[in-house]
Amino acid sequence: MAGRVSRRFVGIVTLLVAAGSWLGGSTVAHAKPAAKPRPTLITLTGTDLAAPRAVRLDADPELFAAVLDQVSWLQGSGHTTAPKAADLGPKYTVVVHVGDAAKQSYDLYPLAKGGPRAFRPAKQPGGRKTSAAWFFGRLTMAETLRAAGAPLPEQASTVHGGVGGGERVIPDETLGSGEDVDRLLGELRRLMLLNGAVLLSITVGLAGIALLVRRRTR
Template sequence: MVVRRAMKRVATAAGALTIAAALALGTTPAAAQAETAGQSGTIPATKPTAKPPAAPKAQPNGIHITGQGVPEEGIKVLQGEDPKLFRMLITEVGWLATAQPQASPPGKSAKLGPKYLVQVLIGEKAAQEYELYPLATGGPRAHRPATQPAAGKRQTDGWFYGRQSMSESLRLSGVPLKAKPDVVNGGIGGGVGETLDQSELDPVGGAGQLFGQMRQLLLLNGAVLLVILTGLAGMAFLIRRRV
């Protein structure tokens, strides 16, 4: 028993020495390499640092308008001077940059009315350019030329139905157009507003006209029903006579 215990202790001690030696041999080369690098003055490689975030894209800050009745130097509306008017004008043309053409090119006989060239400015340079026809027959129209003022930028040439508020937005910016106070802001593809006659807003007259139309409809339905019943009676009489 004593001999077995002694042998177990010896085996355990030998195993411990073997593990310690293996660990020492495994760490010694790495330590030596680190020490050599320190002596030679080399710096260990580090992970590349993240790139700084890109600068924000410049946004439009002005509108320039030229066309019929406008001074030769044009009309310039800056966001810093009149933010409300600038928002109105940018709403008229801002959506044209990415929209798909929704109208066919007008023919030679189309009555488009006066044309106004609207440029969207970034700083002092024009970035976008559109042709607006606020008084076109059938409603305002807008044209996006294929060649844009931004360097190297081209778009698909396209025609669009303009917003109903186009005429009023241009007028408020200084374009000599007639006021359209009844125009509803927003919407695409409408027409310009029209002055309504007071008689068209009379609720009593409108109700009388509605009842008159309903009476005509009932009389028409009664006449149709009478014709159908007469036909059925005639068919029944002929069948009974044959029987």
């Protein structure tokens, strides 16, 4: 009798363990997130392009990654306000596709005054909407778009204002004049003299206190 009860108990425990293992495996399988579809195609259009340029992941992965890198980080509320239209230069629209479906659209201005700019329109492909935002673009924007087929002049340096000339990355109006520098140096000099006077006063005060304490302890 005891043997039959023991065998039944072992059988029940075995069934419970097997059921628990199956349920656990099923839960993990269902909890595993599906892989997010990756972009596979980028199209480039512009007023000076006779036809759209297509950059495909399978055909040229390095160029595809370089173009995607120009727009993949354009998130949040942006870096700057809208520049003047006259300072933007030629516009190129980059549309990122997953399969045959367009997902994101961005406007790039590689020759904008003061450095490249990027704009994320509020209206996105497929009826999606987001907040419109302006960003400072990467300094490699012009060379990357040129490699993708945009008729842009060859850059002697990826940094504007370097070897070969070009626009400053920081506009002249944001740089201080010589008078501003002199004024700043004068203020720093006065601050250093004031700090020196304060330190001297503290040192003299401490020396006086030490002298009084010494006299009283004799």
